[in-house]
Ligand code: HEM
Ligand code: SF4
């Protein structure tokens with residue numbers, strides 16, 4: 063569960079950073095996309111790794127959630143006071159996780175399996191992903207949905223990124239407070255970075 | 268002060284149960300929560316109504332018998348205290364207080380606020396002990412124990428087995444309790460001979476008893492009257508990983 067989640071946790075940061083090239087202009091962005099799909103071993107290797115991680119993470123997540131719901135057949139009538147209540151992010155991992163899964167699928171259909179616009183740079187033909195991205199992010203409804211899903215990804219990561227350490231047995235009074243803060247900052251950077259792209263495109267491009 | 272109580276009443280494990288309202292009048296703020304319950308019960312006896320059943324014993328925070336979820340929090344709103352150590356000054360005159368039993372599949376309701384926590388005994392029996400030969404008591408200094416390890420072990424051993432960790436956890440996970448019991452021995456030389464067997468048997472019994480899985484929400488640590496640290500869960504995860512991979 064944790065390791066599979068960590069696989070995606072690392073991937074999303076890389077993916078976010080790569081997408082920043084959208085601000086470097088159409089040619090850079092399209093060439094970046096083209097370089098990835100042209101490198102077959104890298105492409106297929108990463109895809110296989112991510113699919114494996116996702117299947118494991120989701121399958122274990124479903125089993126875990128079913129077992130946990132069974133173990134708590136009845137909830138309390140009132141919520142505990144803040145001093146004794148766990149964080150919002152950690153309490154709803156299965157919920158935002160499921161929404162993220164739907165998002166991943168829609169996201170792939172929009173971009174990876176979306177319209178194949180073509181563009182030519184110095185005799186080399188490639189997909190014009192820049193045009194597609196700009197088109198997609200001009201639809202306010204799509205942008206709103208996108209923003210909500212990315213905020214939920216941030217929530218999921220804000221708990222998940224540091225939770226893995228605890229699950230693997232790494233807890234130490236000296237390092238754990240730092241790991242927790244770092245996990246939170248990581249989530250903030252990833253979600254914030256991803257968010258900047260549709261928002262900037264929608265409002266300024 | 269005067270309070271309104273919404274208390275869960277349930278005849279037995281099979282009864283569906285429900286909330287009933289009671290008045291608690293003339294309550295002193297120096298009373299403990301259990302003393303307040305005694306006052307209410309006294310009035311019920313006079314009216315010939317069945318008293319509200321709840322568990323208690325030492326009334327000084329050492330036995331782990333008292334339970335109750337008070338306004339959604341196991342052992343009430345304060346950190347680091349049991350229900351019997353909770354004073355009525357934590358509440359205000361006119362408050363409505365909702366009182367429920369610990370809720371978990373593995374802790375079936377016996378009656379009203381009383382639950383059966385013997386699933387913890389099964390976990391404890393599976394390895395929460397050390398085996399020693401009988402005979403003369405050995406010299407207390409014959410086995411050296413580091414001060415730091417002794418302190419950490421002692422902090423884990425402070426667990427009174429109350430079950431608030433399970434009650435507070437949205438997954439009814441017993442990892443904090445079991446982690447404390449595993450850590451208490453894993454940190455001491457006396458615990459070494461049965462170290463691997465202990466963690467394997469205790470964790471497996473915990474799963475067999477129907478407790479849920481830990482998702483690191485930390486609710487247990489906040490509810491624990493003895494402030495047992497999540498560090499003990501990580502230690503148990505580590506111990507289990509090691510023991511299960513080297514198991515023959
Ligand atoms: C980009 C996608 C995702 C990332 C980066 C991610 C990351 C993580 C991480 C790091 C954890 C902590 C694991 C641990 O403490 O051992 C976690 C937990 C969890 N995830 Fe995800 N996850 C993703 C997608 C999903 C999806 C699609 C689902 C469900 C369909 C899901 C459901 C859960 C659940 C239920 C937990 C709680 C279990 C636990 O804390 O151990 N996640 N996730
Ligand atoms: S770990 Fe804390 S809450 Fe859980 S049984 Fe022990 S003392 Fe009670």
Ligand code: FES
Nearest residue numbers: 326328331333351
């Ligand atoms: S009655 Fe013993 S701990 Fe509360």
